[in-house]
Amino acid sequence: MQETRLDTARIRAARRVIDPIFLDTPLYRCEALEPALGCTVSIKLETANPVRSFKARGTEVVANLLADSGSRAAVCASAGNLGQALAWSGRGRGIDVTVVASRFATVTKLDRIRALGARLELVDGDHEMARERAAAIAQYDGIRLVEDSLDIETCEGAATIGLELMETAPAFDTVLIALGGGALATGVGHVVKTLAPEAEVICIQPLGAPAMTHSWRQRRVVTTDSTNTIADGVAGRYPIPAVLSDLLLVADDAVLVQESSIIAGMRLLLTHAGLVVEPSAALGIAAILEDPDRFAGRHVVTIVCGSNVDVDAYHRWVGAAPIHRS
Structure with missing residues (x-):
């Protein structure tokens, strides 16, 4: 291969x-x-x-690297599952997590993101608009943008x-x-x-x-x-x-x-x-x-x-x- x-x-x-x-x-x-x-x-x-x-398998690896490097904040765009996973992994390592999602995402997923302690920002468009907003937040705040599949x-x-x-x-x-x-x-x-x-x-x-x-x-x-x-x-x-x-x-x-x-x-x-x-x-x-x-x-x-x-x-x-x- x-x-x-x-x-x-x-x-x-x-x-x-x-x-x-x-x-x-x-x-x-x-x-x-x-x-x-x-x-x-x-x-x-x-x-x-x-x-x-399955998403936490990846966010555990990301969050571990962030913690080792002293990073204390991260942001991602999510339809719900990645956001929950990053919130869970970040919470256990003292990392502040922001999740950007469509306001049309599954309510149960959004509620769980909040319950896990992440800051949740909603956009009026679809997941691609959420990705754009997450990238803007990362650049403005100088924090890690976690991009599912690209990372x-x-x-x-x-x-x-x-x-x-x-x-x-x-x-x-x-x-x-x-x-x-x-x-x-x-x-x-x-x-x-x-x-x-x-x-x-x-x-x-x-x-x-x-x-x-x-x-x-x-x-x-x-x-x-x-x-x-x-x-x-x-x-x-x-x-x-x-x-x-x-x-x-x-x-x-x-x-x-x-x-x-x-x-x-x-x-x-x-x-x-x-x-x-x-x-x-x-x-x-x-x-x-x-x-x-x-x-x-x-x-x-x-x-x-x-x-x-x-x-x-x-x-x-x-x-x-x-x-x-x-």
Whole structure:
């Protein structure tokens, strides 16, 4: 494999600075899902931690570096999960955290950012406008701007998931990874392709937020004017060139799925796995539902990456149709 920005030795070192509460998350075969999906399915559950997403693996690495350098403040833009994670990691190390988010972000996520002690600033636009505002704050105040996926620490923190897959999973054929900014996909993809190059790495985005997938397919940055998806955690419009370069080296495919499939995936995870997940976390199941022949007979690992949902919205989505039991 050609070289990505990531380094396997640094990824191994990252495990030593990440709070163990975020490491060694459950990984298990979910046989109850298999009749509905037609393949062997293992779940890597990245929701069983204090911020209910994988993001703290990366923010732990960032916050540790900031603390070591004497930095006492940081700012980020977030749809909710990164903000919670940075607030949690910063709080434990005496770092003042500011999070910029869209006022249309999931209320539950915004409430948790506040509860974790971060200063929250809301903008009237989408996540890209939040990124611009966060950059302005960082420049004006002279503090660290934490940029998810661009900052290598966020990718290498996420990559520790890949190490755990390699060490504990029985042999698997395919890993399905939600694709947003790219930290999770490039991080896990780097480790998988380094240690098990025969395994297939497939990234999944919603049809309503396809910028990174279009960029991967065309091998150049493709932006979109807007997004339209319930999967707010992956709803970016401006792919980062360096992240795309990494993704091109580690992803075997990037696919787009419909909103109805995302909802069906959430419903299956609730019904057959007892898991309440946010839309981004159901993208892997959605991909299997849309192309079952592709995965038939395979052993597939899907990373369930977050469970921060608005309860009312979740009930509207998952309760909108009867649950069909296998």
